[in-house]
Amino acid sequence: MSALGKEVVEVLARRRAGGPLSITVDEVDKILSGLGVPLGGTKAVPVPLRATRMYFSGTKWLKPDHPDAHGHALVDVADLPEWIRPVVDKRSAGAVSAGHGEASEVDEQAGPRARVPFHFEWSPQPGVNGIGSGRNLRGKSTLLNVLMWSLTGRCPQFQNDVRSWIEHVEVDWKVGVERLRVEFDAVDGVAAGQVIRIMEADSDARSTVLGQFDGADFEGVMGSLMMTRLRLENIPVWTDTAARVHAWPAYSSSFVVRANQLDPIVGNEQTIGLRMMQMFIGTDWAPVQAAAMTARRGMDTARDAAKDKAQAAGEAVEASRRAAEKQVQDVRTKIGKLPAETPDMQLVLDAATRASDLAREVHKLEAKLIAQTSLAGTARQQLKAVKARVHTSYEDALAARFFHHMRPSVCPRCAAQVTPERQAAEPDKHECSVCTSELNLKALQSDVIVAASVPDELVAGLVARTSGSDGEDPDAEEGPLDEVEAAQAAVAAAEAAVAELTAEIATLTTERDEAAARVEVGSALLSAASERRVLELDLARAEGALGALTRSSDPATVDPVDPVHLAVVEAAEQVLKKWVKNDQDPMLVQISADIERLTQSFGADNLSGFALSGGANMTLRENGVKQTYSGLTAGEKLRVKIATAIALIQHGYVEGIGRHPGFLVLDSPSAEEMPEEDLATMVRALRDVAGEAEMQIFVATRNAAPLVDLLPQANRVVAEGNAYVW
Structure with a gap:
C-alpha cells in the first residue's frame, strides 16, 4: 500500500x-x-555533467586567394568528392560560416580549391570557460555547436560549408564519476560512431562500447545513456489531442541560454516551462504530479470527444428528423395537386377506338376530296375553254357581217379608188369591186361577197355567220349555248360534291377531335392515378421514417471514462498538488532570493523583489514598480534567465537535491544590449558562483577582453583581432 x-x-x-x-x-x-502514475516520489539528487576534452578535425576547401590557403595543394572542384562538390561549387570559401571571413556572394563558377586540413583540441575546465574573438563570425559558435552535437545527438545549425568541413569529432564527458567518450565521423552533418566508457586503472585505460549509432539514431542513443546516468525522469504532458513525453531533447536544450531565445524563463520549451522548473528544483513528487495531470487531461479529452460525438449524433438525428418531416410534407403536397377522379377504362378504350375509326374515315374522305377537287378544276378549265370558243365564233360572225357588208372606196393595199361603177357592176360582172376576183354567185345571192376560189365549207360558214345580220335572234344558235350550259352544269356538280365532302370531313374531324380529347383526359387521369399510387408508397415510407425518428430519443453520451478511475486520478492530482506545493514553496523563496542577488550582480541593480511562483512565472519590481518577466527588455530578460538557471544549479548543490547537472552554455550574451563593463561584471559574478557551487559554464562572446582579464589561460579560447578561434 x-x-x-x-x-x-x-x-x-x-x-x-x-x-x-x-x-x-x-x-x-x-x-x-x-494510468501510468507512479506510486512513490523519487529523491532527486543532482549528477554533475562536465566536458573534459573536445577535439574535431576535417578539411577546409578554400579559394586560392584565401589567407589560409597559402602553401596548400590546389584541387579542381571536379575532382572533389561528390557529396561536398555542390557545397564548394556554390559557396565561396571566403563566406563566413561559423567563423571564416565576411559573408560573400554566391560563387557559381567551378575552379581550383585549396585543400586545408585542420584540427582543434581543447580541454575545458570546471567553472567558467570562455570562448571569444575580436570580431563576429570567427568560429565561436562552431565550438559550442560541436559540444552540443556530441551531447544531444542532434546536428546543430552549422553553416553549410563548416558542416561539410567537419569530418571527425571526439568529446569526453564526465557524468558523475563516469567518463564517457562520444566519437564519430561525419559526412555533411550525418554522424556515425559510438559512445564508449573509459575506465582507468593504475596506468591502464580500458574502454567499453555503450552504444553505436549511424545517422538518425544518434539522438536516441545519447538520450538513453544520459537520462539514466543523470537521473532525469521523463516529463509527461498532455497536448491538444494526445499525451506526449518530453525527455532528453527538452532537458539538453535547457542547458543552453541564447540571447535570441529567452522565453520561457526555465528551459527553451514554452509548453513545459513549469515541468522543467519542477524537475530542476527537485521536489520528490513533481514527476508523479505531472503523470497524474497528464492522465486526468487524457480522461477529460476522452470525455469531451464523447460529448462532441454524441452532440454530433444528436444534431444528425435532428437534421434527419427535419428532412423526414419535409419529405412527408412534400409528398402530401404533390398528392394534393393530383386530380381525385378515377378514369373509366372502358370509356377511354371506346373513345380511343372511335377516334381511330374516325381518323381512318377522315383519311378516306380527304382522298376523295382531293380527287373531286381535281375533277372540279378540270370542269372549270373545260367551261373556260367552251366559253372562249363560243366567244371566238361570235366575234368571227360579227367580223364577217362587218367586213362582208363593207363597201370600201379605196383599195386597202394600193389606195386606188374603188369607183361606184365598179361596185355597181359586181352583181352583173360577178367580180369583186376591190380585187376583181370572180365571186361565188350562190353566196352573192345571200349577200355574202366571197371569191369563187374559196372552199365550199368555208363559204357555207361565212354565209351562216353573216345571215344573222338580217335581224335573226342569236339565241336560235342552240349548239354553242348548250355546250356552255353543259360545262357550267358539270362545274356546279363538281363543286357541290367538293362542298359536300368538305362538310362531311369537318364533321368527322370534330367528332374525331372530341374522341381524342376524351382519350387524352382519360390518359391524364390514368397517369395521375399511377403517380398517386407511387406517391402514396413514398408517403408511407416517409411517414415510417419520420415515426422512427420521432420515437427514437437523442443519442445518449456514452462516458468512455470509468468514473471511479476519474475520481481516483482527480483525488491523486489534488493530493500531489498540495504535496509539491508544500515541498516547493520554501525552496522557491530561497531560489527567488538567489535570482535577485545574481541578477543584480550581473549589473541589473534596478531589478528587485523577485518572486518565482510555482507556475514558473516571475514577478519583480523594476525601479520599485511592479513588473513581470515578460515585460522586461531583452537585455534584462537575458540577465534574469541566466540568474535563474544558475540559482537552480546552486540550489541543487547547496541542498543536495534537484536534477540540474550543473552544465550551462551561454551563447553570445553581449548581443543583447550588454556593454563590455556589464559583461565583465557578469563573468566575474559567474566565476564567483562557480567557485561556490560545482558547475561548468561556457560563455561565448565577441567581447573577448573580459575573458582574457578574468579567466585563466586553460579556461579560455580567445582569438584576438581578425584571428579565428580554430
Missing part, C-alpha cells in the same frame, strides 16, 4: 460526506499504476 493511495482513499471518503466508500488502497494503487 502506497502513501499516495492511502491519501487518495481518505480524500474520496471525505468527498462522500463521511459515508462508506467501497474502494481500498490496493485498488487505488492498481488504478494509478494502470
